[in-house]
Amino acid sequence: MDKTAQNSSLLPAQRPRAIFFDAYGTLFDVYSVGLLAEQFFPGQGQAFSQIWRDKQIEYSRLVTTSNHGQHYQPFWDLTLAGLRYAGLRLKLDLTAEREQQLMNQYRHLSAFPENREVLQALKDRGVVTGILSNGDPSMLDVAVKSAGLGDLLDHVISVDSIRKYKTHPDAYALAEQATGLKASQIGFVSCNSWDALAATWYGYQTFWVNRYQLPFETLGTEPCHTGSNLKDVLSLLAD
Amino acid sequence: MDKTAQNSSLLPAQRPRAIFFDAYGTLFDVYSVGLLAEQFFPGQGQAFSQIWRDKQIEYSRLVTTSNHGQHYQPFWDLTLAGLRYAGLRLKLDLTAEREQQLMNQYRHLSAFPENREVLQALKDRGVVTGILSNGDPSMLDVAVKSAGLGDLLDHVISVDSIRKYKTHPDAYALAEQATGLKASQIGFVSCNSWDALAATWYGYQTFWVNRYQLPFETLGTEPCHTGSNLKDVLSLLAD
Structure with missing residues (x-):
């Protein structure tokens, strides 16, 4: 857990009620x-x-x-x-x-090893879980099944239904629409810096998982939280 | 001149009445x-x-x-x-x-050496000339003056006025609006394959100048014409 993540534990009222994950690059390698x-x-x-x-x-x-x-x-x-x-x-x-x-x-991309543990911990805390991905439904279906994540995901959302990819705001809106929550109540986790950037612009509580020690995008907006591993996301919910 | 360009001479009625150039990568290196x-x-x-x-x-x-x-x-x-x-x-x-x-x-990027000759030849044939660029007006102003191209360009259009970059269709529309011509009557020249692709989607008579022997984008659309040098553009107007 890096310093940024250690500092990012949230008060209960601020904690996201749902957390969505990007798929390609974030859950799947x-x-x-x-x-x-x-x-x-x-x-x-x-x-x-x-x-x-x-x-x-x-x-x-x-x-x-x-x-x-x-x-x-x-x-x-x-x-x-x-x-x-x-x-x-x-x-x-x-x-x-x-x-x-x-x-x-x-x-059949490899899934990152910590996926199940993190999703299970979120479920145990009563947080709604989901994927919001550019992948089309059949790709996501195979990937989720291969990784054995199906029982731990409340939503698996593909942008395919609206025929616009992230970073279009209509794509980010899909998680709001699926949950009935506002963007500010939703956490969005991505290892892709462009995705974490645009989701921050959109209004999500973003968590950038910087797996490869890369710089963040230099457009003047920072993600809400940063970590080096999906497990760091749990720090948001730590007591 | 490559084979594709040699084959692309157009009948007088099909010839573009205006030719717009991308700036960065196309006129300036x-x-x-x-x-x-x-x-x-x-x-x-x-x-x-x-x-x-x-x-x-x-x-x-x-x-x-x-x-x-x-x-x-x-x-x-x-x-x-x-x-x-x-x-x-x-x-x-x-x-x-x-x-x-x-x-x-x-x-103060270097200008490609054939720029003046090609623009002069277009002017001599009565073709309207222009730049349609992502660059902001002050960048374009300096670049055009440094390269001594000001007298050979009828239009220098920046997307800055609409705050949307190519490949947004509103950006490509600016050349239609400036000339009063339809896209199909306008030639659009770019060395950037993504730009030539999207301008083709938009409806321009596109000319991809492939300076670096790269593959074209593999999305199933080809540019209308291809060459290896800006001079090849003149083949469109050859008798």
Whole structure:
């Protein structure tokens, strides 16, 4: 637990009544595909998985902004598009078989080990739990089941129903709508700094889990709380 | 001139009546700051200027999407924020003096050598010329004057008036509004593949100048024309 998190225990009245988690990068390790990529493309697995991830996120923004969502594609399709771009960018021999294996790996990303413990502790304290994710429903369904988290999540929300990705405010609004709570009563946890930033702008009680010791975005807004591990989120609720 | 460009000469009735250029990356070389960065941070100049550029673009998207532009900041401020992020990300000693020198360099980016020739050729053919840029007006003013392009540009349009960055459709609409022409009558030239993509979605006759032999975005839309140099744009108007 880092210093920021230690200092962030909240008075009971201020504690969030629901806590939503981002999925990709937060509950599920998007870089766990790097090992398979390294097998296929020795020496380039890390660069490949970084470009893949960056393009997937970039595409989610381009389709959301451009022509008011007319060019929306489900997250699975954007993930595949990002994969293909990474192969072209690095001039790799991305055969149809390798492409399929990498996408299959993405469908079954490793879950971070502390997920269950943290979600269980939240449930024990009577906090409503959920996922609010860019992933489409079938991706989330497989990921949640693979990680055995289904019984610990009250809500699994995909932005797919509104065809706009985070960081669009309509996407963040989905957790308010699902719970009937105001944003200020909801905690939002993300390891992605852009997600923690925009959720802070939206009005959530944000918790940025900085797994990789990265700087936060430098736009003049800080997340409400910061930690290095999902367990740090529990400090918000400590007596 | 590459094969695609050679094949793209248009019938007179199809030729664009105006041609707008993206500024940063297209007329002005955003990576020309890399030399100064390399002097300050030996061995890391390229990585630094790449992160700087990527963050600048990412921030333009985040502020445009989030809360409907409530968090808009001028491009100069986003450029500074991107610079600071790059320094933190690479753990560099970015002193206030170095920061100022790098920003000053950004204000006076190198112009690509063929700019004047291409704009002059368009003017000679009676084509309306312009810039449609994310840069704020004072940045564009200095850049255009430094490059001596003022007399060759009928329009210098910044998105700053609408507080939304490309790739928002309202940003692309500005060239239609300035000229009174329809998008289909306007050529739009960019070296940035995301810009060429979104301008194609918007309906412009797009020309992607692929200076660095990169793949195009893999979202299923191709630019109308492709070349490797701004001069290739003239092939659209060749008899």
